[in-house]
Amino acid sequence: xxxxxxxxxxxxxxxxxxxxxxxxxxxxxxxxxxxxxxxxxxxxxxxxxxxxxxxxxxxxxxxxxxxxxxxxxxxxxxxxxxxxxxxxxxxxxxxxxxxxxxxxxxxxxxxxxxxxxxxxxxxxxxxxxxxxxxxxxxxxxxxxxxxxxxxxxxxxxxxxxxxxxxxxxxxxxxxxxxxxxxxxxxxxxxxxxxxxxxxxxxxxxxxxxxxxxxxxxxxxxxxxxxxxxxxxxxxxxxxxxxxxxxxxxxxxxxxxxxxxxxxxxxxxxxxxxxxxxxxxxxxxxxxxxxxxxxxxxxxxxxxxxxxxxxxxxxxxxxxxxxxxxxxxxxxxxxxxxxxxxxxxxxxxxxxxxxxxxxxxxxxxxxxxxxxxxxxxxxxxxxxx
Amino acid sequence: xxxxxxxxxxxxxxxxxxxxxxxxxxxxxxxxxxxxxxxxxxxxxxxxxxxxxxxxxxxxxxxxxxxxxxxxxxxxxxxxxxxxxxxxxxxxxxxxxxxxxxxxxxxxxxxxxxxxxxxxxxxxxxxxxxxxxxxxxxxxxxxxxxxxxxxxxxxxxxxxxxxxxxxxxxxxxxxxxxxxxxxxxxxxxxxxxxxxxxxxxxxxxxxxxxxxxxxxxxxxxxxxxxxxxxxxxxxxxxxxxxxxxxxxxxxxxxxxxxxxxxxxxxxxxxxxxxxxxxxxxxxxxxxxxxxxxxxxxxxxxxxxxxxxxxxxxxxxxxxxxxxxxxxx
Numbered sequence: 001x002x003x004x005x006x007x008x009x010x011x012x013x014x015x016x017x018x019x020x021x022x023x024x025x026x027x028x029x030x031x032x033x034x035x036x037x038x039x040x041x042x043x044x045x046x047x048x049x050x051x052x053x054x055x056x057x058x059x060x061x062x063x064x065x066x067x068x069x070x071x072x073x074x075x076x077x078x079x080x081x082x083x084x085x086x087x088x089x090x091x092x093x094x095x096x097x098x099x100x101x102x103x104x105x106x107x108x109x110x111x112x113x114x115x116x117x118x119x120x121x122x123x124x125x126x127x128x129x130x131x132x133x134x135x136x137x138x139x140x141x142x143x144x145x146x147x148x149x150x151x152x153x154x155x156x157x158x159x160x161x162x163x164x165x166x167x168x169x170x171x172x173x174x175x176x177x178x179x180x181x182x183x184x185x186x187x188x189x190x191x192x193x194x195x196x197x198x199x200x201x202x203x204x205x206x207x208x209x210x211x212x213x214x215x216x217x218x219x220x221x222x223x224x225x226x227x228x229x230x231x232x233x234x235x236x237x238x239x240x241x242x243x244x245x246x247x248x249x250x251x252x253x254x255x256x257x258x259x260x261x262x263x264x265x266x267x268x269x270x271x272x273x274x275x276x277x278x279x280x281x282x283x284x285x286x287x288x289x290x291x292x293x294x295x296x297x298x299x300x301x302x303x304x305x306x307x308x309x310x311x312x313x314x315x316x317x318x319x320x321x322x323x324x325x326x327x328x329x330x331x332x333x334x335x336x337x338x339x340x341x342x343x344x345x346x347x348x349x350x351x352x353x354x355x356x357x358x359x360x361x362x363x364x365x366x367x368x369x370x371x372x373x374x375x376x377x378x379x380x381x382x383x384x
Numbered sequence: 385x386x387x388x389x390x391x392x393x394x395x396x397x398x399x400x401x402x403x404x405x406x407x408x409x410x411x412x413x414x415x416x417x418x419x420x421x422x423x424x425x426x427x428x429x430x431x432x433x434x435x436x437x438x439x440x441x442x443x444x445x446x447x448x449x450x451x452x453x454x455x456x457x458x459x460x461x462x463x464x465x466x467x468x469x470x471x472x473x474x475x476x477x478x479x480x481x482x483x484x485x486x487x488x489x490x491x492x493x494x495x496x497x498x499x500x501x502x503x504x505x506x507x508x509x510x511x512x513x514x515x516x517x518x519x520x521x522x523x524x525x526x527x528x529x530x531x532x533x534x535x536x537x538x539x540x541x542x543x544x545x546x547x548x549x550x551x552x553x554x555x556x557x558x559x560x561x562x563x564x565x566x567x568x569x570x571x572x573x574x575x576x577x578x579x580x581x582x583x584x585x586x587x588x589x590x591x592x593x594x595x596x597x598x599x600x601x602x603x604x605x606x607x608x609x610x611x612x613x614x615x616x617x618x619x620x621x622x623x624x625x626x627x628x629x630x631x632x633x634x635x636x637x638x639x640x641x642x643x644x645x646x647x648x649x650x651x652x653x654x655x656x657x658x659x660x661x662x663x664x665x666x667x668x669x670x671x672x673x674x675x676x677x678x679x680x681x682x683x684x685x686x687x688x689x690x691x692x693x694x695x696x697x698x699x700x701x702x703x704x705x706x707x708x709x710x711x712x
């Protein structure tokens with residue numbers, strides 16, 4: 001486990017009551033949303049992989065609340081919370097998990113590939129480390145177009161070992177790009193513990209050799225995360241240079257739903273759970289007199305109801321039509337007049353590939369078709 | 385019309401598009417102060433400055449990825465990779481990101497990015513600098529793929545690529561950089577993707593030549609006419625995604641014979657794919673099996689004589705054409 005730096009009390013001051021309550025609400029939404037997503041996965045309403053961010057809510061909300069509306073946020077395959085924190089409609093996030101047409105990405109991306117352009121959530125990406133160059137590209141465009149916006153790029157401790165990490169740090173520092181890199185250090189790259197995957201476990205130092213100075217925040221503490229991220233964003237916006245922020249946190253659930261968690265002890269998980277960011281922050285608000293017990297319970301009930309509505313919405317949303325299969329591969333125009341003009345086999349679907357002829361209801365195991373179980377994943381379904 | 389070299393035609397396309405659109409910018413290794421490894425970007429740093437012509441570190445995956453990100457947020461980046469061989473380092477950003485992003489995010493975003501790079505053997509550069517991999521990029525939905533052969537096409541296709549809103553893999557050829565050709569003076573000279581060029585008309589056999597092999601095929605056609613009384617129609621597809629299959633099929637329906645010539649490897653190659661397309665849609669028009677002439681199925685050797693026999697030359701094309709007449 002990485003060393004955690006205790007924050008001086010004066011820095012841990014809460015924001016204004018309305019702001020603090022909004023933060024708590026956002027953290028609650030992520031927690032309840034993720035819990036329900038896990039349940040829906042167990043019921044096979046959600047397919048593929050499902051990576052939950054339970055335990056990382058303070059990192060997500062503390063950092064995203066430091067952003068301005070026009071700033072870009074980019075994240076990883078564990079990104080339901082990020083897009084929710086940026087303001088995405090929970091209905092559409094859940095519908096994306098269900099693979100339905102009303103999903104944020106029309107059911108094309110699924111859990112690992114959320115995207116909400118309107119709210120400047122620039123995507124969850126399934127390739128570890130793949131999002132770093134993109135983030136530097138956003139920052140390059142902001143700089144080039146002389147816009148005030150900055151980019152916050154979040155990735156895990158595991159991604160700090162990818163080649164793109166060093167390459168992007170170097171380029172961002174060399175070109176003085178307005179970007180903040182944030183390592184969500186949840187102590188594990190999938191099932192490999194930090195000290196087993198990184199020679200340097202003080203991850204904030206990992207950018208130094210590339211000219212990117214590091215800072216660390218307590219990722220279990222929304223206020224500290226907010227403060228440190230705010231300073232990093234200020235440096236990006238005003239001083240036009242990148243920084244690397246290590247947010248020290250922990251995920252309470254497995255890497256994905258398909259994770260027997262043989263790589264860590266229950267004791268370690270329990271130790272971290274004592275610092276559950278949702279509980280700690282809620283308690284802080286109560287101690288500060290911002291929130292009563294009843295109000296806290298009412299907030300939680302409302303949040304659960306909100307997530308219930310999202311589940312109902314997702315369930316009612318139709319599956320994409322087979323006719324949608326080839327939509328949006330290309331921007332159509334003068335050069336690409338239809339997908340078939342690129343496929344070029346025939347302008348009409350040819351034998352064996354007439355997807356529209358395939359009636360879902362006629363498929364074997366039609367009920368399960370909504371959430372195809374990937375090979376090797378079935379045995380883990382009942383976990384949690 | 386002006387006569388210029390292929391590399392000069394590319395240079396003028398870049399210059400004109402940068403003048404036309406302030407959001408077109410260039411990134412690549414040694415494209416600025418060094419003027420480009422193959423001098424395609426010569427003079428552009430002086431003309432447009434460091435903001436728009438950026439020398440990068442040797443970080444292929446990241447410079448392509450930054451191009452993807454910048455394309456998603458308002459720019460039209462043109463990234464140069466020194467050779468197609470190095471593009472494998474950027475395969476993740478080209479395939480998993482540039483090609484997939486629009487689709488996987490439900491059409492919310494565009495990626496108007498061009499990745500330029502040359503390919504081709506013949507300079508004794510051995511197995512890491514000499515390959516031809518248009519087939520790798522042809523394989524990927526979401527990409528457009530250009531393989532220009534002439535100076536006019538190099539310019540016209542590059543201008544179209546930069547103006548297009550899709551990610552384009554633009555494959556140049558090291559041998560062709562020095563070749564001269566006539567290029568229209570018109571600043572709006574563009575060549576639309578998906579339109580093949582018939583380089584030579586003929587009635588006896590269709591030869592489809594990819595990239596430099598369109599020139600090799602044209603030379604073979606001349607020999608076939610002079611020495612074997614065979615009139616070959618030579619088609620240069622110019623782009624592989626989209627592919628102008630109609631022009632190829634119309635030719636095959638006329639000649640009833642087809643030979644496909646490419647510099648890349650045989651298995652899973654452009655010719656393998658094209659032969660499948662032709663037999664699917666023009667089987668009854670074929671009087672002989674489709675012949676393929678490809679690079680040898682080996683990593684490119686350094687030795688000059690070995691290298692020369694490892695990629696197609698005119699005699700191999702002539703032999704392959706004559707093989708389609710063997711039943712005569």
